[in-house]
Amino acid sequence: MHLITLIPGDGIGPEITKAVTDIFAAAQVPVQWEEQNAGQTTFDQSGELIPQALLTSLEKNKVALKGPITTPVGKGFRSINVTLRQKYDLYQNVRPSKTTEGIQTRYSGIDLVLFRENTEGLYAGLEIFDEHNGIGDSIARVSVTGARKICRAAFAYAAKHGRKKVTLAHKANILKVPGKIMLDAAQEAAREFPQVQYEDKIIDNMCMQLVTKPEQFDVIVTTNLFGDILSDLCAGLVGGLGVVSGANIGDDMAIFEAVHGSAPDIAGQGKANPTALLRSALMMLHHIGEHEHANNIERALETTLQDKQKCTGDLGGSASTSEFAQAIINNLNK
Numbered sequence: 001m002h003l004i005t006l007i008p009g010d011g012i013g014p015e016i017t018k019a020v021t022d023i024f025a026a027a028q029v030p031v032q033w034e035e036q037n038a039g040q041t042t043f044d045q046s047g048e049l050i051p052q053a054l055l056t057s058l059e060k061n062k063v064a065l066k067g068p069i070t071t072p073v074g075k076g077f078r079s080i081n082v083t084l085r086q087k088y089d090l091y092q093n094v095r096p097s098k099t100t101e102g103i104q105t106r107y108s109g110i111d112l113v114l115f116r117e118n119t120e121g122l123y124a125g126l127e128i129f130d131e132h133n134g135i136g137d138s139i140a141r142v143s144v145t146g147a148r149k150i151c152r153a154a155f156a157y158a159a160k161h162g163r164k165k166v167t168l169a170h171k172a173n174i175l176k177v178p179g180k181i182m183l184d185a186a187q188e189a190a191r192e193f194p195q196v197q198y199e200d201k202i203i204d205n206m207c208m209q210l211v212t213k214p215e216q217f218d219v220i221v222t223t224n225l226f227g228d229i230l231s232d233l234c235a236g237l238v239g240g241l242g243v244v245s246g247a248n249i250g251d252d253m254a255i256f257e258a259v260h261g262s263a264p265d266i267a268g269q270g271k272a273n274p275t276a277l278l279r280s281a282l283m284m285l286h287h288i289g290e291h292e293h294a295n296n297i298e299r300a301l302e303t304t305l306q307d308k309q310k311c312t313g314d315l316g317g318s319a320s321t322s323e324f325a326q327a328i329i330n331n332l333n334k
Contacts, residue, residue, distance in 0.1 A: 002288050005057040005064035006033040010040045011262030012272035012321075013067030019274035019325035020065070020281050023300075026329040029285065029293045034061060038080055039069035039262075049080055058088070063288060064255045065281050068262040081248075081257075082125075085118045090248035090255060091146065092153050093118040093227060096283075097234035097244055102305030103315065107237050109215040113163070114234055115154040116227020118248060120146045121178075123224045142178035142223060147185035153249075154221035155189040158196045165197040166190070169206040169222040169230060182223060207233065235259070242314055245279035247287070256284040270320035273312040275301065278328075300331035 008017040024031060036054035043049050058064055069080050084090065093116040099108050126139035151168070158166050168186040172179025183200060190198035201209065203226050209216065210230070214237050222230060235244045241260035248255045258277040266272060278301060285294035304310050310327035311317030319327065 002031045002063070002290070003061050004031050004033055004284070005054070005061045006035045007054065007064060007066040007069070008035065008037055009067030009262060010070040011068060011264040011267040013069070013258075013262055015267070015270070015272050015321050016258065016274035016277045017065075017067045019321055020278050022322075022325050023278065023297060023328055023332075024281070027293055027297055027300075027332050029290065029297075031290075041070075050083065055087075058084075058253065058255075062253045063284060064253075065277070065284055066255055066257040067277060068258050068260060070262045070264065082123055084255060085248050088250055088253045088255075089119060090250040090253060091117060091119050091149050092247070092249040093231070094157075094247045094249060094283075095231040095234065095244065095259065097231075097238045099238050100243070100302060100305060102302065102307075102311075103239040103243055105237065105239050107214055110237055112214070112217045112234060113157065113219050114227060114231050115150055115157070115219065115221040116231055117142075117146060117150040117222070117224050118227075119224070121224030123228075140175070140178055140223070140225070142181050144181055144185070147181045148188065151182070151185040151189040151221055152192070154219050155193040155196055155198075158219045159193045163196065163218045165199065165218040167206070167217055167220050168198075168200040169203050169220060169226055170200060171203050171226075173202055178223070186221065203230075206230070210234065210237070231259070240314075241276060242273045243275045243279070245276060245283050247280065247283050249287075254284070254287055256280040256287070270322065271313055272321045273314050274321060274325060275305075275315075296332060297328070300328045300334070303331040303334065304328045 008014045034057050036057045038050045038054050095114045098111045120141050122138050122140045124141045128137045154166050170179045170182050172183055235241050246257050246259040257280055282294045282298055304327045308317045310319050312324050
């Protein structure tokens with residue numbers, strides 16, 4: 001039995017979390033949930049955005065599933081997600097994007113995984129405001145250690161999963177110093193994993209190539225801000241943020257999360273699509289070695305997605321969150 005920290009989040013978070021836990025229970029997945037929360041709801045109740053009880057649970061269990069969280073504007077942390085990533089050095093933000101039968105998109109044949117450095121770059125929080133001159137500076141910090149870790153993680157993933165190519169997205173023609181650090185780190189990792197093809201592309205060209213011929217890419221690795229932008233672009237290629245998974249992984253902890261927002265405008269209405277959180281939970285199952293359970297639920301999800309009547313409104317159907325989850329349950333073991 002695996003003890004997993006469960007963070008329902010805010011807005012639609014509790015609804016989609018219940019859908020996932022119901023599916024896991026029906027599939028008899030050997031997990032025990034330890035529920036702790038963070039965000040706006042927790043702040044309203046206790047005045048804390050990230051309670052100590054949650055941190056204690058994370059440090060004990062080392063694996064968590066997290067729903068979407070609202071960070072209150074003008075209070076506390078700039079971002080709860082960024083805070084957790086930096087506190088626990090969850091330096092890999094891993095975002096798969098794959099076309100799925102039953103989800104209509106403009107593209108086909110896409111199956112790529114993006115590795116975004118998760119703790120440095122422009123999200124390091126190194127900002128200065130010179131009030132006298134009216135100048136704001138943000139430092140895009142890229143360390144040799146950080147670059148080596150994220151590039152090696154991307155190549156190691158590619159080698160482990162039989163992926164053929166890793167592409168580094170960068171802006172070394174303009175951002176000379178951090179660009180060279182990333183190029184050097186990627187070339188070093190490429191030498192360690194010679195069975196994986198390596199290429200690099202300048203970020204603006206990368207964006208154009210992704211929307212003209214996305215099927216050419218396999219594994220992509222890049223810095224924090226570029227990764228933030230590219231990951232949403234890649235999600236758009238395969239159906240949007242509501243259908244893609246995400247993970248924040250470090251050397252000894254991993255938090256799997258839905259990457260979309262908390263959508264407070266539809267909270268409590270039964271309209272939310274739990275696919276993104278469910279797929280993140282399936283990434284979590286593969287992470288802890290429960291591959292058979294993950295594959296069983298994935299098959300049930302894909303079968304359900306092909307029956308529009310059983311899908312939520314954003315997927316072209318009219319089912320509620322709980323009805324969609326029940327349809328997935330009904331398709332288990334088929």
